[in-house]
Amino acid sequence: MIEVLVVDDSAFMRKLISDFINSTPGMRVKDTARNGKIAYEKLQKTSFDVVTLDMEMPEMNGLETLxxxxxxxxxxxxxxxxxxxEGAALTVRAMEEGAVDVxxxxxxxxxxDLHTVKDELLYKIQAAANATTNREEKENSISKKERMHGERKKTLMNQKKLLAIGTSTGGPKALQAVLPxxxxxxxxxxxxxxxxxxxxxxSLAERLNQLSDIAVKEAEHGELVQPGTAYICPGGKQMKAKMIGRSLSVEVLDDPPYNGHAPSVDVLLRSLLSLSDYSIAGLIMTGMGSDGAEGMALLKEKKDSLVLVESKKTAIVYGMPKSVKERLEVDATLDLDxxxxYLNMHF
Incomplete structure (x- = not known):
């Protein structure tokens, strides 16, 4: 049984979220709190599996509470x-601090109309219950260097290269550990x-751009992509790569969800198959489910590519990397740090 603490300053929101959870087999609301101060006091006295946390609350807001x-x-x-x-910016900061999803x-x-995101909320509570928090690095640096040196044996052949990254639950924090x-x-x-x-x-792109030496931005339909710039697909859209003459551009489309996801990693990866002049490195990091496994298998079969996954040891949720490893032989399994x-060596 997944036991949840629901934190929101609106009594109506607390009731609605609680009703969703309590009507779902395998989970229940163990308690609620109207602000962060009360929530934190309850966490000192009672154990919970998952917390749902509003951001904008009196006395102690969500970021301070987190x-x-x-x-x-x-x-x-x-x-x-x-x-x-304001809410989006606070949420991105919260995910840097360790929140697993939004x-x-x-x-x-x-x-x-919160019922329109009921299924998403319940799915993410289930994923969060399987998440790992407060991980510690245990492997010594010598063994890491040895493994990194060994993994460098395979290189991308084409002069033109592209890196594609897919991630989900826990992804903003993982991206913050990589892009900067x-x-x-x-x-x-x-x-x-x-x-x-x-x-x-x-907000995620703006925050990562502040922290990184490379440029990071939210992708715009039709823009030409540049080396040393990361383009994040807008939430709710699909992103594809497309050649315009000899230049590479991105399409940001209102296409429907693919296997339940918009954006979808598989949609992006499938679009890369047509880039004849490019070698592709695909990286799948933390996330629940199997988005990306299909696309990575196609890359491995049809392209000059590197297939990389985050290790079970550091992935907050190991679902997406695991699904890739179960489907094909990957070129490297890497801890987050x-x-x-590794990428700096290959690009």
């Missing part, structure tokens, strides 16, 4: 927040699919 939770009693937290500019309130702080550590003269464009609701990916050095 920092205290992660420092003193770490457990999986899902942000349930409005996608206003669900957007469809119409503001008090959303009468890439060298400034990174020699390839980077296309990123992060499962995230509409309204949040722009190994990924940027």
């Amino acid at each position: 920092k205290k939770i992660m420092k003193n009693c770490p457990l999986p937290v899902i942000i349930v927040s409005s996608d206003t500019q 669900v957007a309130k469809p119409s503001g702080a008090i959303s009468l 550590r890439l060298k400034k003269d990174f020699s390839a464009p980077i296309l990123i699919v992060q499962h995230m609701p509409p309204g949040f990916t722009r 190994e990924i940027a050095p």
Whole structure:
């Protein structure tokens, strides 16, 4: 039984979220709290499996609450927040601090139409219950260097290279561990699919851009991609790569979800198969489900490519990397802190 603490300053929102959870077999709301201060006090006295946390609350907001939770009693937290500019920015900061996922309130702080994201919320609570928080690095640096040296044996052949990254639950924090550590003269464009609701990916891109030597931005339809720039697919859209003459561009489309996902890693990866002049490195990091496995298998079969996955040891949720490894032989399995050095060697 997944036991949940629901935190929101709106009594209506607490009731609605609780009703969704309590009507689902295998999970129940063990308690609720109207602000972060009360929530933190309850966490000191009672154990929970997952917390759903509003961002904009009196006395102690969601970000302050999350920092205290992660420092003193770490457990999986899902942000349930409005996608206003302020709410999105706070949510991105919260995911840096360790929140595993976000669900957007469809119409503001008090959303009468919250039922439209009911299935997403319940799915993410299930994923969060399987997440790992507060991991510690255990492997010594010598063995890492040895493995990194061994993995460098395979290289991409074409002069033109592209990096594609797919991630979901826990992804914003993983991206923050990778992109800011890439060298400034990174020699390839980077296309990123992060499962995230509409309204949040722009704030994510802006925050990562502040932290990184490379440029990071939310992708725009029709723009030509440049080496040393990362393009994040907008939430709720699909992103594909397309050649325009001899230049590479991105399409940002209102296509329907693919296998339940918009954006979809598989949609992006399948579009890369037509790039005849490019070698592709595909990287799948933390996330629930199997998005990306189909596309990675096609890359491995049809392209000059490197297939990379995050290790079970560091993935907050090991579902997406695991599904790739079960489907094909990967070129490298890397701990989170190994990924940027590995990429810097190959680009």
